Amino acid sequence: MSYSGIGLKSAKGSSTSGHVQRSLASNTTDRRRAQGSQRQRDKAVNKATHSRANKPLAVQKEMSTHMEKREIEVQVSELRDRLEDDESLSDEQINEQCQTLRTKLTREWQEQQRVSSLYTSRKARLNEDLQQQQQEQE
Numbered sequence: 001m002s003y004s005g006i007g008l009k010s011a012k013g014s015s016t017s018g019h020v021q022r023s024l025a026s027n028t029t030d031r032r033r034a035q036g037s038q039r040q041r042d043k044a045v046n047k048a049t050h051s052r053a054n055k056p057l058a059v060q061k062e063m064s065t066h067m068e069k070r071e072i073e074v075q076v077s078e079l080r081d082r083l084e085d086d087e088s089l090s091d092e093q094i095n096e097q098c099q100t101l102r103t104k105l106t107r108e109w110q111e112q113q114r115v116s117s118l119y120t121s122r123k124a125r126l127n128e129d130l131q132q133q134q135q136e137q138e
Contacts, residue, residue, distance in 0.1 A: 072105045 076098050083094045120128075 068109055072102065072109060075105060076102045 079101055080094060080098050083089055083097060089097075
């Protein structure tokens, strides 16, 4: 009653004759070929979208700037939480201390940005050279 493991082991009680037909919709060779080419396209798309080298340099800098600013705000928020736990300080004093810390950290960050813009490491220079070569090849 079964053909290559397909079908019923016994037609008894199934309200069918147990006859097994070939499925005309099943075309495994075309499906496998299509899946293989789809996998190749997916790999190419993933490689293109996920590689750091293909991201524009401006986007990478923008993201790193955002994360550094976010880190400053996290530190200010932690200070605010500690100060709010202290009952003796008023809201104005808390805001003043938080603003003082924020300006201090922002100045340090800006100074660090200024220094890093003046000095480029060997690794950064090599990366720039590689990007220029890739652009020339395209």
